[in-house]
Amino acid sequence: MDLKAGWDGTWQEFLQVDKTVFINELISFHSSLDWTLELEPAQRFAWETEYDLMKSMLGHVVRESNTNPETCWVAFEQELIGEGGKRAADVNLVLPTGDLFVVEFKHKTEASEHEILRANSDLQTMLRYHSESIGLVGHGYLVLTKPGAKEFKHSGVVCEIADKGQAPLLTNQLITSLRQTGSYDVLRWSKGEFYRQPSILHGTAQVFFDTKIPTLKTSASENIEEARDALLKLYQHAKAKLKRYVVVVHGRPGAGKTLLGISTVASVARNDSVKQSEPIFLSGNAPLVQVLQHTLDFYGKRKGKDVLGRAIDGRVMIEDLHIFKKHIKSSFGSRKETFVVFDEAQRAWDKASPRDSQSPSELMLFCNWLSSQSFGVLVLLVGDGQAIHRNEMQLEQMLADLDNSVRAQNGNIVAIMPSLHAKNMRLIKPIKRDVFNLKTPIRQSYTEHLDKWIEAVLSNNSALARDVALSIESDYPLRVTQSKSLAERYSVELQNTLHEGNRKPDAFRSGWLMSSHGGQFIEEVQKDKFKPGKRIGPWYVEPPSSDNSCCRFDAACTEFSCQGLELSLALFNWGSDLLFRDGQLVLAEDNRHRRQYDHYTEGSYRVLLSRGRSGLVIKCDDSETFEYLKNCGMRVV
Known part of the structure; x- marks a missing residue:
């Protein structure tokens, strides 16, 4: 996959490049991309901030670690393939020790949940799908550059609060890493390719x-x-x-x-x-x-x-x-x-x-x-x-x-x-x-863990489900809510953050799923092509701008129309056919919510819960089941 960077080179080359030349190259690069929005003044200001901070920091790191700057690589605005489209990582640093630092900058006092998720996603995307990053030691940083910034905690991303134009945590980690021995050729990294399985x-x-x-x-x-x-x-x-x-x-x-x-x-x-x-x-x-x-x-x-x-x-x-x-x-x-x-x-x-x-x-x-x-x-x-x-x-x-x-x-x-x-x-x-x-799933590395979480949920093992949910939290958000509008807002905000600056994230898909026996919710997507209603082909295929798209959130697919298919983020309306009562999930007593064979209900929920490639949001109206899902490790939206 032919992907580029806005500016890349050795640390020596970066330390010598003029600021105006650097900014103009990024502007020219931005204009050449077919997926980016029009450049805003805030983006230029961000690049200037990154240039100043990185130039000061890398010069200090080189002196303190006694490192040859020709052996280290830096890439600004490196294109990568995310879930549902292209995006650009702010800064990538590659060391001869085989360490990769993916650094995201935000001129804010507080990072949102979605921004932290994106920072981690960028790191994991490089480590899993970039041919020359596979096997490197990854480090994720989100740098808040506005004075008075609030710290956050995350298992995969370090919160860095810039202080007087410096990034002390990142600086110290770079020095520590460079004091180790290594012989990785960073020029190889610059020639790497992306291999990411699409939907x-x-x-x-x-x-x-x-x-x-x-x-x-x-x-x-x-x-x-x-x-x-x-x-x-x-x-x-x-x-x-x-x-x-x-x-x-x-x-x-x-x-x-x-x-x-x-x-x-x-x-x-x-x-x-x-x-x-x-x-x-x-x-x-x-x-x-x-x-x-x-x-x-x-x-x-x-x-x-x-x-x-x-x-x-x-x-x-x-x-x-x-x-x-x-x-x-x-x-x-x-x-x-x-x-x-x-x-x-x-x-x-x-x-x-x-x-x-x-x-x-x-x-x-x-x-x-x-x-x-x-x-x-x-x-x-x-x-x-x-x-x-x-x-x-x-x-x-x-x-x-x-x-x-x-x-x-x-x-x-x-x-x-x-x-x-x-x-x-x-x-x-x-x-x-x-x-x-x-033998091996090619969707995401955490697919097996998601399967374990689903099996734990369906077998009433909330303790195991909670542990598994915690292990994939940084990669795969599991959320629960009792509000349809909050679930939809979460989806829209996630897409906007993951594809900030992308004017055509056509591949990102999010939509509603529901159990065929779960009771009334919204219009069902029509799988019978001879009947009127929302058509299943356009619902999955057409981009968010289409009135027929799943991203309109006005119709839902059941297990019969989603098996074998996926969404970037699945929104699932938990039905009345499977409820938590007296310490376990039980089938509905009302025959309107019962299937011909009881195991079909479990099979249906196994399908419905596993349709999201990058996350799952469940809307659950039943209070006891809602509490059970929270106990299974789902965080409330």
């Missing part, structure tokens, strides 16, 4: 229109790349040898299964002619399909691009599973796709036609169809733990059904899967390929 929506747009898979420099992203390469090679082998394969790809929530599936479909389409390969991504999650289709339509029009010299039609390569199923039930010859990705295949139905007692399962139907083709690859993306629909199989049931379905083809289909599933096959002997086990 599934913007990832889809990049995959189809920018011809690349978004990825991080982590073991998780390497796993995805390896899995995609393995699928592409398998497809070419199947095509050359006229073979048929069914491949199980396993991954926990957030491991990148959907992104893997979409990017592989795009790669097959790009490498072969579409008519030769007929690749398609299928999902039984109709809302996800609508959103992905709208993503391609919306961004295709904005970017004015195509694939293979033709306009992208999202309905061709991304389709509702039920349409595909309807066609092959009628005739195997009606569909000629040779590379098919079945997303969330663990949700496959035990009967392709639920009302027909003699109906085969969906997996049997798909295997029968694949067996009739001259060649092809069927990819089954599977996870576990979020069943919310009737007729869905659990993962264990699905695997047993797959065992039976492949066996019924009498050798016409070869199964490939990770060893954790291969060992459970009783009727077939699949090929074991652990490259198809996506």
